[in-house]
Amino acid sequence: MTDATDPAHAPSHPAPDPNDAHGSIFDGLLGTDSSQWAFGTDFEDPLAGVDTTIPEGVDPGDLATYCLMLADDALIASHRLSEWCSRAPDLEEDIALANVALDLLGQARLLLARAAAADPAVVPALPDGSPVPPEDALAFFREAGEFRNVRLTEVANGDFAHTIARLLVLSCARLAVLQRLTTSRDTVLAAVAAKGVKELAYHRDYAGRWFLTLARGTDESRRRLVEALDALWPLYAELFATHPVERSVAEAGVGVDPATVAAEVDVVLEQVFAMSGVERPGRAPLAGVQGRTGRDGLHTEALSRLLAEMQVVARAHPMGRW
């Protein structure tokens, strides 16, 4: 039997015929029933069927909080990147930034779902009977002070150079952390990390190439890039400051102490700076408030504005089914 006649390999997705007199052009999208447009909540669980047992000796609350830290970095960075949709310098970059945002959003979903499974107490309470799944409740119904992302992810977008500088720094740091996380005793975190590493390698190369291009481009592109890097630099050190929860999960063998990747990330960035002829900025780290920073839920005003936009529709419809 040839491939062409093998019914097991015939396409199950015929294109809808727009000229069909018997129905709407969208009928072809519906398949054999309408359930595609009203998934049950269990059908949307990104961890459906995954074993979410907590490894022995790990505090569920710490594991959940750690997952929120990793998830919130990805979620907020993803949102900032997606703000470029239809606004990027050209179509290819528009698509590229959206792809990077989608990868990060996927990582965030898995991590938020893992946080909720590890300790349901972290999930905001919603009205009885609300169909909102736990990872959506975490994304859309937490206040700014409950977000655990580093502040570098949340500051407002500047120009394209600003986005490239931020993406370079973030993807260097996240790639280094996730590489170590692939050996986590928590099998879900290890699996999420192993997938994420492959994706972040692409993100880091993308940002690195554009960094080099802008630095070696015109006087104007170089000026913008250097200014953007300088403006973001005060938030660099926070990426590697160890939060007590990070220390706890690292000691339990499920998490990574970010301080242990600082030197490695420095080396990678130095490589990009050297090839680009850009000096490492000398600006001092932005202090926290009474020692509290993003990991503690202490954020800049930019996060509140971001959340107001990101959460408004979901919050208006806590009983909504999507």
Place this chain on the structure above:
Amino acid sequence: MTVETLLDREALRERAYAVARGVTDPEMPMLTLEDLGVLRGVDVAGEGEVIVAITPTYSGCPAMATMRDDLVHRLTDAGFHDVRVKVELAPAWSSDWITERGRRALAEAGLSAPGPAPRHDGPIALDLLPTRRAVGCPRCGSTAVELTSEFGATACKALYRCTDCLEPFEHVKEI
């Protein structure tokens, strides 16, 4: 459990697998889920419950829910009334899992198939030069092609352009 029950169960599993392997990817319908390498297995448990395991290509793959729906629909249509689809996150999907038949189907549809996936065992070297791949134009066969973007219309594809026939085409990325 008797030998007969075991044999029945294996026959049921094989029949369910034959249905599941024919479901196509919603974004690349020239590929079956089996040829794409996302169908990880089919099991039969309990009173004939069919459990299908799939894995996402990329973390944010928006096609997962559709794949799950399609598997349930096709298996239900084939007479299986108790179908569950579970996600297997590990091992992470690799483009190396696309079968030879899948690679031929991609080429026939005008898409360039991935080369060997990079290994991520040790430290990952930063690459500041455009990715070098042995890619040929799926339309005219020319190797005079240039990378337009490492990111395309779906998470798994890069954009190329043939400088001989001037047509753009998509390349499924190595991951």
